[in-house]
Amino acid sequence: MKKITLLLLLFITTISIAQEKEEQYPQDINKKHEVKLNILGALAFEWIDVSYEYLINDESSFGVGALVGLDNNKNIDEYRKFSLTPFYRRYFSNKFARGFFIEGFGMLHSYENNNSNYYDDYSNNYISYGNDDTKTEFAIGISVGGKFISKKGFTTEIYLGLGRNLGGDSSSVEVVGRGGISLGYRF
Template sequence: MKKITLTVLLFISSVVLFAQQNNNYSEMNNELKLNMSNLIGFKWLDVGYERILNEESSIGFGTLISLDNNVDGLDEYRTFSLTPYYRHFFSNKYAQGFFIEAFTMVHSGKFDDYYYDDYYYDNYDPSLKDHKYTDLAVGISVGGKWVTRRGFVAEIYAGIGRDMLDNSDIEVVGRGGVSIGYRFQ
């Protein structure tokens, strides 16, 4: 866990150090981000890349990896997800401000299922088995993004999606967090 986090932090630091200082936003079209709320709250490494298409739209993807398989709480079942998205911004500033996002999420994980053998009523004993799954969700998010003159990015967003393949008992997935990152050429 420490090696993965250190590697990501070193990579982001190297991008920041070697990126050109440029205040022309139309030439700064790439962003790398780390979702800090998922890292702190759920022990998930959630790294994202976003490509700015023009002043009001972008595409990107996020990759989420669980660093602790024994986490209880919201989305405790998810261990991996890959989430491509499209964002449309509603602001006079270049690719920042309020946005609406459409996303798809390929996610996998495991959860516990109880199986009951009621053939013998006297020996009624539920048994617990792990169930692994992979599913595809489609959803929408809303949020806001702020960018400093030197390229520092902060964003907050929340969204919800519906699973389409019915490979698990999970019907709805969440997406959200508070991310920090850097915009560069």
Template sequence: MKKLLLLCTIVLSLTSYSQENEVSTFKKNEIKGNALFLVLGAVEVTYERILTDDSALGASVFFINENESDISFSFTPFYRAYFGKKTASGFFIEGFSMINTGINSRTYYYDNTGNLSSIDKNRFTDFALGFGLGSKWIHKKGFVFEINAGIGRNLFSDNSPEIVGRGGITLGYRF
């Protein structure tokens, strides 16, 4: 009887003390393109790494090759906190930093052949901090649709725009 009681106690204590290891089964990487900027003649590509069910880190690269834009290139790392029911989806807030370069002003003139030319003045490189809001929807096959907007402030250069914007309508894939 004592052996049976001892055996039951050992088995009961081993099963009650066991721990479960949580294994994350969700996909952690996303690659996205900003469809709105593509229509407007610019390119923005974003990579996002999902850290937990409700947070992620990422970075965006933006460039445009037109004379009408103040900012011609930007690199924007960001952190997002999600408030949706699915993993890294739904409403989110983000904090971002941005390194941006561009030309603040240009002078236009007609050259000897009658063509309109320009002289670039006040090139700048600056660093901005800002925040944004948005929402993300995930399809069960991994397709991503996102709408976001944000605003930030350049901190160092007098030649750069004081306020920078961030936003778009992005399409991508989670893998």
């Protein structure tokens, strides 16, 4: 009889702990999708950078980001026009797909190659002695970051990474950057 009572108490305790975890982290229950907007890209670089992330399990996810450059004046970032960036993330936390992460990414990107221009100090203008062209290349890289999630499912993440272009010629961009501060929603 004591063994049955002990097993019954153990069973009830296990169920009550499981229910407490569900109440404590409602954003983790059956929510596998996230959409995000990189606000740093929109404010500082005049980029629209949106991404979608699918949560595979509590430690990993994959997703894709799309970036479109809107800066016609070429003030801050004169080369980035478009990028499509698939990524895979590995989370290092005891909570469901949040906290510190490492990301591997590939980036198909287009940029304006204006190596044929130079700045003339005397006339304070850019002088062109050739044609500008748009190049499309592929890069691979790695990022690190952190993700924070509210109980209602709103997400904030900060990340920074570098990638290297594969192929290309001597006038190609060799290194690409990836980073931002994103706000989103997990559903």
